[in-house]
Amino acid sequence: MDQQIVIVGAGHAGGSAAAMLRQAGWTGGITLIGDEPIPPYERPPLSKAWLKGEATAESLALRPAAFYPDSGIALRLETTVSAIDRAGKAVMLSGGTRLPYDILILATGARARRLPIPGSDLQGVLELRSAADADALKAALRPGARLAVIGGGYIGLEVAASARALGAEAVIVERESRVLARVACPLLSQFFHDFHVRQGVAIETGVQVEALTGTRGMVSGVRVGDGRVVACDAALVGVGAIANDDLAREAGLACANGIVVDLAARTDDPAIYAIGDCTVRPLPLYGRTGRLESVPNALEQAKQAAHAICGKPAPAPEVPWFWSDQYDLRLQIAGIPFDTAEIVVRGDVSAGKFALFHLTDTGVVQAVEAVNASMEFMGGRRIIARRKALTRARIEDLSVSMQQLAA
Known part of the structure; x- marks a missing residue:
């Protein structure tokens, strides 16, 4: 019987791994499991082209829908994995089905960090990790609407830029002393701060968010540390992401703010690999480890895993890279x-x-x-x-x- 690979997570990393396995010569079974109702798609355009109506569902798709059946890849959508049985080499699906594997690839991604403050459950309090999130945000960015962006990272700045392009007002509320404080040097932070202000974005730095206020269940403001309430019609929370390593931790795999892997994307279980935003990986150019949230990293690790599984030479380590489009x-x-x-x-x-x-x-x-x-x-x-x-x-x-x- 052919060996079976199960991939948990049908995002950029998981979808790419399935395709790369076939390219590398894997002839056994591949099952790709995703909790969303649509096949793997590109996520970076969600904060830019998708919000502005410049992209379609077809243009976001990683591959045409026919690619999966044509490549012998079983795609199981709207399905979650509840547990991993390492001893029995199987995963338990949300409906109670037990799915055996010879090799398991975890591509579970990351989830938006939530704010543990009053009002975080109000309608109109949004995040941006999925196409469904982007659709909800797009509906809120009507001309004249006021969007409060909590967090001045790249996602927050990109969404603010898209909001302005759509005729909405945007105010960024950042607790650090500058935007991009965790990901860019002060000179670059100042450049983007000044550019956004010239486009009409209001930016408040050094401000702690205490609560979200609402009217009849709908968010209407962001209350900050000095008691002021920043009025809004919708609020986007963009304060970072948390690795989805719960399945791995519950199965006893080594985790440290992400699933720990080597340069072959292999975990401490030789039958289990992990790739993408959910991993902590070696950074050989810098002699340390880290968690990288980027499409290039997802692709690199998908290639590492596919080559290791198929007995191909290990790919050369790549220089990490990232990008952001604003205006x-x-x-x-x-x-x-x-x-x-x-x-x-x-x-x-x-x-x-x-x-x-x-x-x-x-x-x-x-x-x-x-x-x-x-x-x-x-x-x-x-x-x-x-x-x-x-x-x-x-x-x-x-x-x-x-x-x-x-x-």
Whole structure:
């Protein structure tokens, strides 16, 4: 009998793993289990093109619907897994069905962090992790409506930009002293803060949210620490995400703010792999581990798992990268700024076309944050992968091309 692979989670990571397994030569069974009613789709456009009506369900789909039956992939939608029986090598489905596996891949993703404050259960208090979430948010972004965005991270800024494009008002409420405080350097934070303000977004930083207030069960305001109430017609909570590692923890797998895996995406059970937002993984370029929430990471780990399962050579480690689109700005980030000593600006910040190079005390480039500067981003990825050191003067000199810097 053919060996069976069960993939729990039909998001970007799980859907990609199923396809990559077939590409890598897996001929056994593949069952892909998802709790949503639709096949795997792209999530980054949910805060941008989908909200603005520039994307369709077909354009979001990772692959055409016919791909799954044509590839011999059993797709089980609107189905959840309640438990893993490691000894019996089976998963228990929500309806009570027991589904055996030879190899299990956990691609359970992450869930939005909730605010443990009064009023968080009011109607109109929204989050953004799924297509259904995006539809609810889209309905709230009518012209003239006022959206309160709790949390000034990338999702919050992207949604604020989409709200303005749709004619809605937006106010961002952030408890830290600046937007993007946990994911960007102060210079980049200030650039995006100023750009959003010029587009009509109100931004309040250093503000603690105490409660959400409502009228007849519908949210109408955000009460902050000084007693003020910021009026709104809807509120988006974007204060981070929590890895969905509950199944793994209950099954006794090693977890540490995510499912612990190696560079083959393998857990401490040789029959179980984990990929995507739910994992804590090695970051070999930086000599540490971490949890990366990004499509590139989901794809890299899907490839790692598929190659390991199919006996293919391990893929080379990739430089982590991320992106965010806001208005006509494209931010592309290569690498992670661990252990950096200085930041060097290449280009013109005031013109909205620049890159920030994060260097160690020996000049090694750890990360590059590029705004409307795709050549710096692409060159930066090559430089980071090679662990190359650069001088401030050479980075700042625009007569030196990125091709020369990366050579």
